[in-house]
Amino acid sequence: METIKRIFIILGSLDRRIIFLIVGLSVLIPLLKPEWVSIPIRPGQESQTVLDEINNLNAGDKVLLSFDYGPSTKPEIHPMTIALLKHMFAHDINIYAVALWPDGTFMSTQAFSEVAHDFGKEYGIDYVNLGFRPGAEAVVKGIASDIPTLYTIDVRGTSINEIPMMKDIINIKDFDFVFSLSAGFPGTTEWVQFACDPNNIPLSTGLTSVMVTDIVPYLDSGQIKGILAGMPGAAEYESLVNDELKKINIDGKPGKATSMMAAQSIAHVIIVIFIIFGNITYYLTRKNQRKEN
């Protein structure tokens, strides 16, 4: 028993750099050798709700897609963006992209270039990218009240008067659905508070894991219809969209989030083990100190 106690105390005084290395390896190995770790993806209720909400839209319906993230949170959000675009393009939904984050424009441009061509979608007719405007909640408020005043040109510098799909767009009420891909402020909260809640427009969101606990109250109150929570949410949605695409005879490639989930799960196991070890060590050390005193 004393030997076990001593081992725990030694583990507790482990150099933090060794812990970093172990966590790093727990991420690296499943990425290098995915065949070693195979973890099934079971879609949760919230991801299913998002899928159902998009399925309930009709061809030609207008969806406002807000890119409120940047390269720093790309691994979590971008896979869900790609899955979402595939799903919406497969249902012939018209997409209007905006960005509340400066680098959101990069994300939207990249996402459209990855997906639009595969579904034969044309810029200005099936989708438009209005780009970034500074002002955070003021921009959301502007979209809710007067889009032509706020967006005079799109991301390519074309006047919005020359874009066919912008013809009848005045404000948020002209959209059938809003989807916020959000990594913080400004993002989902601002869409709830300034646009969707006051105008009764259905809103769904894809979030980074850090934001989930702040946004869940809106979900419980029905102000948001379904959330995709971090990388697991992205993987679940990818799997649901792939099944959906197969139903309409479109061959869906496996998404990036699915392939990264094994690494995520192993890293979580390692971190949980370290937390348990850390607590036991803390308890034993405190007990020893009390004895000495």
Added chain:
Amino acid sequence: MTAELLGAWLFVLLTLSIFSFLYKDNPFYKAAEHLFVGISAGYVAVLFFWQQVQPNLFGRLWPSRIAVDDGSILYSIWYTIYEALNFISTGFGVLDRSIFPEGGIKGYEEIRMIYIIPFILGIFMLLRLIPKIGWLARWAIAYVVGIAAGLRFYAYLNSDILGQIKASGINFTSDWGTIINSLILLIGTICGLIYFFYSTEHKGVVGRLSKIGIYFLMIKFGASFGFAVMGRIALLIGTTNHLIDYSSVEYNYSTPIILIFIIICLAIWSFMDKGGENIESRA
């Protein structure tokens, strides 16, 4: 391909430089950190200017002259100011026109003089750089704070306070599971609020309820911590994925080469720094 290759090498160098902080604070990390802050600030400033200030402010104040000019003297004076601004922005005629194109900015068909107010307030904001008249910046800041407070007040009251109060009600017509769930939420909300109620001493019933509130708050913080860890690991996975991609022959083995280079440099730096001051104490 050359640009892509250069981008990949730069990505790997900067990423590994940031990761090198896990060993300890070092010159690679410092350089990458400063570069990141500088480039981010520069990029955002340029983007703000070209996506908002130039088309939406200057574009509204000085739209294409052909669309608005009826030949009156006032228009000539107004566009003389435009030309003066162009003269300053081109470094007194040294550079080519870019911010103020010939004959006005395309996009609008009428002059919106009301935009002179944000233009002046914007200039006031910059006057912070001149200590003597820096106080003028307070007017601009007051305007921004006032607008933000006004905007937020109604939205927060409507969506967060009223919306959440409505949502915390119990629907007794639903199934038992939902009723119990709503009841737990209601108790948690009330006890959490009591914990933050400082007008009464937390003793007796109030003390016990606030203690329950602490447990609910602990659960919330625990969930937030768990999600935060999950998010950070996801970001690590994304970055590691890129590093694996860039370690292939197409990118001339950039990851292993730069990794070895950084390790050697850090080893030399650590050896030379032994017994001396570290980078933090020098800063």
